[in-house]
Amino acid sequence: MNRVVLTGFGVVSSIGLGSAEFAEGLRAGRSGARPISVFDTSGFEHANGCQVMGFDPTVWLRNIDPATLGRASQFSAAAARMAVTDAGLDEKELAGKRGLVTVGTTNGEPFDLDVLMEPRIAEGVRATAPATSRWVPPLMLSISIARELRMSNVSAYTIGTACAAGNYAIGDGFDAVRSGDVEFALCGGADAMCRKTFASFYRLGAIAPQVCQPFDADRRGILTGEGAGVLVMESLDSALARGARIYAEVLGYGLNCDAYHQVAPNQSSIERCMRLALDDAGVKPHEVDLVSAHGTGTQANDITESRAVRQVYGDKPPRTVSIKSMLGHTMGAASALGSIACALAITHGFIPPTINHRVTDPGCEIDCVPNTSVAADLRVVQNNGLAFGGNNASVILGKYVKEDGR
Numbered sequence: 001m002n003r004v005v006l007t008g009f010g011v012v013s014s015i016g017l018g019s020a021e022f023a024e025g026l027r028a029g030r031s032g033a034r035p036i037s038v039f040d041t042s043g044f045e046h047a048n049g050c051q052v053m054g055f056d057p058t059v060w061l062r063n064i065d066p067a068t069l070g071r072a073s074q075f076s077a078a079a080a081r082m083a084v085t086d087a088g089l090d091e092k093e094l095a096g097k098r099g100l101v102t103v104g105t106t107n108g109e110p111f112d113l114d115v116l117m118e119p120r121i122a123e124g125v126r127a128t129a130p131a132t133s134r135w136v137p138p139l140m141l142s143i144s145i146a147r148e149l150r151m152s153n154v155s156a157y158t159i160g161t162a163c164a165a166g167n168y169a170i171g172d173g174f175d176a177v178r179s180g181d182v183e184f185a186l187c188g189g190a191d192a193m194c195r196k197t198f199a200s201f202y203r204l205g206a207i208a209p210q211v212c213q214p215f216d217a218d219r220r221g222i223l224t225g226e227g228a229g230v231l232v233m234e235s236l237d238s239a240l241a242r243g244a245r246i247y248a249e250v251l252g253y254g255l256n257c258d259a260y261h262q263v264a265p266n267q268s269s270i271e272r273c274m275r276l277a278l279d280d281a282g283v284k285p286h287e288v289d290l291v292s293a294h295g296t297g298t299q300a301n302d303i304t305e306s307r308a309v310r311q312v313y314g315d316k317p318p319r320t321v322s323i324k325s326m327l328g329h330t331m332g333a334a335s336a337l338g339s340i341a342c343a344l345a346i347t348h349g350f351i352p353p354t355i356n357h358r359v360t361d362p363g364c365e366i367d368c369v370p371n372t373s374v375a376a377d378l379r380v381v382q383n384n385g386l387a388f389g390g391n392n393a394s395v396i397l398g399k400y401v402k403e404d405g406r
Contacts, residue, residue: 004177005400007244008087008232009340010079010188014050014225015326018082022337023344025326026352027373032327033211033223039114039195044202046209050225050328051193064148070109070136073144075228075333076190080145083186087232088244091150099154100176100185101142103230104165105332106387108138108158110194141190145230155182163294163329164385165189166229166336167393171253173233183238189336190228197331198224204263206298211356212329214295214322215302215368218358222296225328229336231343236400248343251380251396252281258390265301265386270308277382277394278312285313288396289378290351292338294386295322295368296329305386306364319376320366325355335385339395342381346399351376 011018014032015025024030032050041047052075057066060078069077080101084094107113113136142156159165159172166189173185201207206221213219239246254276258269278285291313293305309317323341324330330337341352350373357370378399385393 001178002180002235002237004174004233004250005236005239006231006247006250006343007234007239008083008089009247010082010086010230011337011340012052012055012075012079013227013327013337014052017055019086019344022340023348026323026341026344027350029353029355029371029373030326031211031355032225036193038111038193048210049193049198049223052227061148063150064144069144070112070140071192072105072109072111072190073140075192076103076141076230077144077148079188079190079228079230080186081148083230083232084149089232094149094151094184096153097183099151100173100182101145101151101154101156102159102169102172102187103141104159104161104169104189104336105138105141106162106165106191107194107197107331109136109140109192110196111192112136114194114196145186161391162387163331163334164387164391164393165332166334167253167339167383167385167395168255170231170336170339170395171255171393174250174253177233177235183234185233186230187233188228188230189333191226191331191333193224193226208297212297212325213356214297214325214354215306215360215364215366216357217361219297219302221298223328225330227330227333227337229333229340231336231340246400248346248397249400251283251398253277253393253395254280255393260390263388265304266390267304267308269390270305270386270392271311273392273394274308274312274382274384277396281396283380283396288318288380288382289376290318290345290381291320292342292381292383293320293322294384295324297324301386302361303363305384306366310365317366319351319369321352321354321369323352335383335393338383338385339397342383342397346378346381346397349375349377
């Protein structure tokens, strides 16, 4: 079995574009929260979110006309272009290699589905725009990457396990590279903000009025967000042979689905998923330095997940943070961006903060690194992704250590 390493990242987020800006935003505790402008929020009492600003797809896309893609596919393809550039790869190197492209998502192309359906509802079926219809299939999120990078020898598919889907995609890529089935994998997640998702969470009473405050006693819910995160995964031998920078090593992952409830998390299932990941990685709980939690900022998630963390790690768990305090909930991109954040934290030696924090909920009982990042020598990090329907996924990343111990 191959050892699998991460050598490139592409990031489209509300706190930065590209891995360098993203790392800077995480370390600074930057907030992406602002009034939503990507769709009409008339009629909602409050409408803050974490939308991507300043994104110009023409800067990143060279082989596909951005006008032929939906918003989420633009994010996905741009993040992939960033990732291969960051990894020091080019199209010619990738063209003949056996590869995998897999993207996780919650909604596929929800923004463009809104655009497609609004005139249809108002004016009837004849108002449907044929061009927009071609953008909507979720498979476009992965196919657009293969097309943009001119990959002809890859399997490309989209995983729809909602807010855990990015970690599911990373698990697939890990298995494929570890077994030698492929020479490289581009894996991650992508989603765009849309009125449907925002309105659904709003009606559930789960949208925070101003900011997201995971683990805080006064938390009020999530902020919807958007973006994409794509990771380049390859074997250690491949990375060393081409002199690539290695951000981190993928040690293992765990998946499960409890089907306990449509929206409510299940503590024992989360605990099992975390243990599955640790077992797959061959890591003992005392060896983990940080947990990047799903951490949505809702009453149910934060208490349930933090109790599961304590079940796994005992009365003194590792620091447990939520980057959703900065990014909002980016849906299918969430756990992919979380894994990238973990690898950047390992590389640059810091723990991202949980911002907007005042007083920790007594039911959580964790150190969430409130408001300010801290320096840390991280060796092993666990990243959680939890989704509706009980779809859970957890990834274990480790600091790459050379054979000479450095």
